[in-house]
Amino acid sequence: MPQNVFVGPIARRYDAGLGDMADAALLARTADVLAELAGTGGALEFAIGTGRVALPLAARGVQVAGLEISEDMVAELRAKPGGSEIPVTIGDMSATRVAGTFDLVYLVFNSIGNLLTQAEQVACFRNAAAHLGPGGRFLVELGVPDLRRMPPGQTSCPFDIAPEHLGFDTYDFADQHLTSHHVWFDGSECVRFDSHHRYAWPAELDLMAQLAGMDLVHRWADWERSPFTGESRSHVSVWARGTDGDGGTR
Numbered sequence: 001m002p003q004n005v006f007v008g009p010i011a012r013r014y015d016a017g018l019g020d021m022a023d024a025a026l027l028a029r030t031a032d033v034l035a036e037l038a039g040t041g042g043a044l045e046f047a048i049g050t051g052r053v054a055l056p057l058a059a060r061g062v063q064v065a066g067l068e069i070s071e072d073m074v075a076e077l078r079a080k081p082g083g084s085e086i087p088v089t090i091g092d093m094s095a096t097r098v099a100g101t102f103d104l105v106y107l108v109f110n111s112i113g114n115l116l117t118q119a120e121q122v123a124c125f126r127n128a129a130a131h132l133g134p135g136g137r138f139l140v141e142l143g144v145p146d147l148r149r150m151p152p153g154q155t156s157c158p159f160d161i162a163p164e165h166l167g168f169d170t171y172d173f174a175d176q177h178l179t180s181h182h183v184w185f186d187g188s189e190c191v192r193f194d195s196h197h198r199y200a201w202p203a204e205l206d207l208m209a210q211l212a213g214m215d216l217v218h219r220w221a222d223w224e225r226s227p228f229t230g231e232s233r234s235h236v237s238v239w240a241r242g243t244d245g246d247g248g249t250r
């Protein structure tokens with residue numbers, strides 16, 4: 001069973017800890033790209049969370065639905081203007097089927113990494129394909145594994161040292177596992193959160209897509225659609241389900 005860790009105080013303070021990921025210009029670019037891909041056929045967000053992306057996308061007139069494992073994250077979404085109008089199914093993105101067919105399924109902010117085994121990530125690709133009509137698109141935003149920061153023998157690396165937040169990653173290279181350790185200092189309160197991920201290279205995701213009957217159509221370095229290069233720190237990738245009806249069956 002996949003982990004469900006975005007609960008309780010972590011869900012309640014999720015939006016406050018978003019930092020640059022809540023930037024209005026970034027969210028506008030993100031919603032522009034998703035709206036173009038969704039067309040008139042509607043979009044399904046896997047791991048919709050508190051609606052960081054779904055709400056600005058819905059504000060563009062796109063019919064958005066969500067799938068999410070954490071009821072606490074959905075409660076945060078429901079408390080926002082427009083949040084109760086987005087239908088959300090509680091479940092696991094590697095297994096749960098949402099009613100309907102969509103032109104776009106999307107999964108952003110490194111969230112595919114929350115599935116900790118290769119089998120679950122492959123199942124997620126198959127589940128995405130099962131929600132798409134022929135030619136429908138699956139979009140994933142994911143960091144490129146940052147292993148170039150790690151000299152031989154080192155397994156941990158800081159990524160943020162700020163007055164209100166300390167963050168460092170630890171790696172298990174054999175299992176492709178990464179744990180991001182966070183400590184937030186919130187006035188007199190100190191909140192600790194360990195976020196577990198399975199990291200994967202873009203080429204591994206392409207193979208997962210092939211297994212699910214989808215082929216790569218775009219790989220950008222960011223939401224401005226910059227070219228993806230060997231120096232890119234993350235990618236926005238889009239795969240299309242085949243038009244021959246073989247999605248999810250390979």
Ligand SMILES: C[S@@+](CC[C@H](N)C(=O)[O-])C[C@H]1O[C@@H](n2cnc3c(N)ncnc32)[C@H](O)[C@@H]1O
Pocket residue numbers: 002003004005006046047048049050051052053067068069070073091092093094108109111114115
């Ligand atoms: C980093 S947050 C991203 C939330 C939102 N998509 C965003 O961009 O702000 C990761 C989300 O994935 C959800 N999640 C993790 N594993 C999941 C699973 N197996 N199925 C559905 N949702 C999952 C978490 O509960 C959390 O809401």
